[in-house]
Amino acid sequence: xxxxxKDGLPVTGPLTSDASVATVExxxxxxxxxxxxxWLRDNLFSGWVNSLLTILALAFLAWVVPPMLNWxxxxxxxxxxxxxxxxxxxxxxxxxxxxxxxxxFGQYPPTEQWRPQLSVLLLLAVIAVSLVRRFWKxxxxxxxxxxxxxxxxxxxxxxxxxxFVPNHLWGGLPLTLGLATVxxxxxxxxxxxLALGRQSRLPFIRTLSVTxxxxxxxxxxxxxxxxxxxxxxxxxPEGVSIDKLLRAQIGIILFTAxxxxxxFRGGLQAIPKGQYEAAADLGLGYWRAMGLVILPQALRLVIxxxxxxxxxxxxxxxxxxxxxxxxxxxxxxxALTDPPWSRFHTEGYVFVGAIFFLFCFAMARYAGYLEKxxxxxxxx
Amino acid sequence: MSAAFRNILYQILAAIIVAxxxxxxxxxxxxxxxxxxxxxxxxxxxxxxxxxxxxxMIDYAPTDDYARALxxxxxxxxxxxxxxxxxxxxxxxxxxxxxxxxxxxxxxLAAVYIHAFRxxxxxxxxxFWAAFIRASLPSPRQVGEDAGDIxxxxxxxxxxxxxxxxxxxxxxxxxxxxxxxxxFLRRWALARQAATGRPFPHALxxxxxxxxxxxxxxxxxxxxxxxxxxVLTGFNFQGGARMTPEFAAVLLGLxxxxxxFIAEVVRSGIMAVPRGQWEAANSLGLRxxxxxxxxxxxxxxxxxxxxxxxxxxxxxxxxSLAVAVGYPDLVSISNTTMNQTGQAIEAIAIFMAIYLxxxxxxxxxxxxxxxxxxxxxx
Numbered sequence: 001x002x003x004x005x006k007d008g009l010p011v012t013g014p015l016t017s018d019a020s021v022a023t024v025e026x027x028x029x030x031x032x033x034x035x036x037x038x039w040l041r042d043n044l045f046s047g048w049v050n051s052l053l054t055i056l057a058l059a060f061l062a063w064v065v066p067p068m069l070n071w072x073x074x075x076x077x078x079x080x081x082x083x084x085x086x087x088x089x090x091x092x093x094x095x096x097x098x099x100x101x102x103x104x105f106g107q108y109p110p111t112e113q114w115r116p117q118l119s120v121l122l123l124l125a126v127i128a129v130s131l132v133r134r135f136w137k138x139x140x141x142x143x144x145x146x147x148x149x150x151x152x153x154x155x156x157x158x159x160x161x162x163x164f165v166p167n168h169l170w171g172g173l174p175l176t177l178g179l180a181t182v183x184x185x186x187x188x189x190x191x192x193x194l195a196l197g198r199q200s201r202l203p204f205i206r207t208l209s210v211t212x213x214x215x216x217x218x219x220x221x222x223x224x225x226x227x228x229x230x231x232x233x234x235x236x237p238e239g240v241s242i243d244k245l246l247r248a249q250i251g252i253i254l255f256t257a258x259x260x261x262x263x264f265r266g267g268l269q270a271i272p273k274g275q276y277e278a279a280a281d282l283g284l285g286y287w288r289a290m291g292l293v294i295l296p297q298a299l300r301l302v303i304x305x306x307x308x309x310x311x312x313x314x315x316x317x318x319x320x321x322x323x324x325x326x327x328x329x330x331x332x333x334x335a336l337t338d339p340p341w342s343r344f345h346t347e348g349y350v351f352v353g354a355i356f357f358l359f360c361f362a363m364a365r366y367a368g369y370l371e372k373x374x375x376x377x378x379x380x
Numbered sequence: 381m382s383a384a385f386r387n388i389l390y391q392i393l394a395a396i397i398v399a400x401x402x403x404x405x406x407x408x409x410x411x412x413x414x415x416x417x418x419x420x421x422x423x424x425x426x427x428x429x430x431x432x433x434x435x436x437m438i439d440y441a442p443t444d445d446y447a448r449a450l451x452x453x454x455x456x457x458x459x460x461x462x463x464x465x466x467x468x469x470x471x472x473x474x475x476x477x478x479x480x481x482x483x484x485x486x487x488x489l490a491a492v493y494i495h496a497f498r499x500x501x502x503x504x505x506x507x508f509w510a511a512f513i514r515a516s517l518p519s520p521r522q523v524g525e526d527a528g529d530i531x532x533x534x535x536x537x538x539x540x541x542x543x544x545x546x547x548x549x550x551x552x553x554x555x556x557x558x559x560x561x562x563x564f565l566r567r568w569a570l571a572r573q574a575a576t577g578r579p580f581p582h583a584l585x586x587x588x589x590x591x592x593x594x595x596x597x598x599x600x601x602x603x604x605x606x607x608x609x610x611v612l613t614g615f616n617f618q619g620g621a622r623m624t625p626e627f628a629a630v631l632l633g634l635x636x637x638x639x640x641f642i643a644e645v646v647r648s649g650i651m652a653v654p655r656g657q658w659e660a661a662n663s664l665g666l667r668x669x670x671x672x673x674x675x676x677x678x679x680x681x682x683x684x685x686x687x688x689x690x691x692x693x694x695x696x697x698x699x700s701l702a703v704a705v706g707y708p709d710l711v712s713i714s715n716t717t718m719n720q721t722g723q724a725i726e727a728i729a730i731f732m733a734i735y736l737x738x739x740x741x742x743x744x745x746x747x748x749x750x751x752x753x754x755x756x757x758x
Contacts, residue, residue: 201387202390215736218739238415318504361495
């Protein structure tokens with residue numbers, strides 16, 4: 001890998017045209033105007049094909065951007081009734097304002113709204129703390145467990161003046177965030193076991209792991225959710241039933257585990273063979289070699305791809321609407337069932353899409369940053 | 381206790397645990413089924429389905445059996461997956477190359493496209509397009525009678541469809557002959573280039589020959605051609621080819637979502653080609669488009685194909701979300717069947733098996749393709 005690639009620069013830079021000659025001559029000139037002209041010439045108008053493409057792109061922007069801005073900002077209705085919105089050509093953000101509570105927190109009792117609000121803030125804070133590399137210590141695990149206990153108490157309530165809220169009333173952002181976080185954390189041990197199983201020398205264990213991983217990875221999440229929703233009740237003895245949310249969560253965990261297993265396998269395979277041999281030479285058995293030598297190195301390596309798994313999990317939780325849970329997408333669809341507002345689906349989907357985008361984009365950026373940072377420390 | 385003995389012991393223990401869990405679950409399931417009077421087995425596939433399906437590639441009526449309904453669903457899934465893979469590859473390739481363009485504006489536009497569509501759940505995109513088509517496009521009435529031949533309405537997209545009549549078979553034979561000729565021409569051209577170094581534009585000439593032969597065959601067949609154009613009758617259009625709004629939404633959503641991922645795959649593949657290859661190609665005086673086509677892309681392909689395969693598999697699996705917008709795909713039809721017969725286990729087993737089979741077929745094909753590309757390496 002060369003330096004340009006590492007820095008994320010496009011390798012294909014403007015080394016094709018005569019512009020590279022001009023770069024040298026003009027670089028000496030500090031004039032801002034001339035520098036701007038030079039930048040324009042290098043990046044937008046080097047050669048007639050490039051100029052033509054630039055003009056086409058500008059025309060496209062001129063065609064798309066003004067109407068879009070008009071719709072989003074200038075002609076938008078920010079508050080008012082459905083009739084006010086009907087009268088305007090712009091977006092009806094009044095719909096979002098009116099239904100904000102329902103979209104973000106589902107059917108959670110309105111008087112108790114501070115609880116899901118606080119839960120979301122708490123969860124985001126825990127995630128934010130976990131993003132700092134300095135805090136990647138054992139106490140973080142304890143911190144997570146503690147936070148989940150607090151979150152559970154807060155959401156269910158039923159003590160200290162907080163009314164009990166059964167989890168079929170949970171919805172919106174807390175549900176989306178919760179399903180995704182619990183999904184990845186819950187899938188962690190199973191995924192690790194499967195990854196180790198796949199690397200195992202014991203044929204039965206290896207076959208079992210490979211079968212599970214490939215079976216789950218070969219089918220869509222929706223089939224696993226269907227299984228969780230329709231078949232789990234059949235698996236249980238008479239009289240025992242488990243809650244719909246828990247079933248979906250188990251389905252998500254079983255599904256994510258197969259993908260995490262492949263991520264972990266990548267980490268395990270990246271550890272040089274010498275490490276395994278050195279551990280064996282020290283007289284360490286399988287478990288101690290894994291626990292003390294291999295996994296601490298492998299798991300650090302796989303943190304960026306695990307963040308990527310979390311991103312896809314976060315997006316995939318939207319599938320739970322198919323089995324009747326109300327995540328963010330579900331709540332916005334619920335909001336759209338209110339007849340006077342039902343025309344404003346574009347606004348609703350754009351709003352929820354923007355929330356998903358913010359989370360996923362931020363996390364993807366973080367994964368990219370992490371990869372670069374960890375690459376740096378490895379190069380030392 | 382020796383290591384070998386311990387290994388065998390562990391495996392026997394694991395086997396006992398797995399068998400125990402399976403026995404417990406199967407036992408419970410059989411009890412539950414017996415108590416709820418649900419039949420087991422695949423006998424229901426021969427029963428009459430008794431429900432209509434809004435679009436089908438084969439003849440289907442509610443009087444047909446469940447097996448045929450299932451086949452309709454499989455074909456619909458395959459249809460949207462194949463078209464989606466095709467379109468997403470083309471768009472992804474273009475966006476991925478633009479992302480690396482020296483043109484700053486184009487590179488930015490491509491980046492915006494990639495980030496915007498990658499980071500929003502595909503299900504959200506599907507329901508968005510479905511709602512958009514249903515509500516924002518005009519109804520056939522509003523479109524009116526003199527709207528031209530290509531019609532975008534909320535009841536579907538309509539476009540003229542060529543009907544060849546009696547000259548159809550001639551055209552097909554001509555096309556086949558032309559393609560055969562192209563194949564031999566290409567072989568000869570490559571052999572000559574390898575032997576003498578003189579290139580021959582076999583792609584252009586071959587295409588020309590193929591089209592010419594097909595055209596002559598069509599003339600020989602009587603030169604019949606009729607465009608069946610959509611016409612407004614009553615509340616809807618008749619004639620021409622129709623793309624239902626549900627299919628359009630699924631295809632649009634899957635294509636755009638997957639193309640954003642493919643663009644990133646293409647970009648990283650191109651960036652994996654060493655800079656020296658660009659410089660060497662440039663110093664040979666090749667144009668940028670030629671450098672890309674002859675030097676960079678063939679090498680990038682080796683990096684691209686494995687992750688590209690994953691994207692194809694993802695698209696196929698994501699097509700199962702069609703159920704959310706009412707496109708009668710495999711899952712949607714299995715779901716209806718499951719609700720009517722109560723035989724959830726069999727229905728789920730069938731569609732899981734079919735998705736697995738589709739995944740395996742795609743993997744095998746891409747592995748074969750990968751092996752072919754890898755052979756080019758010296």
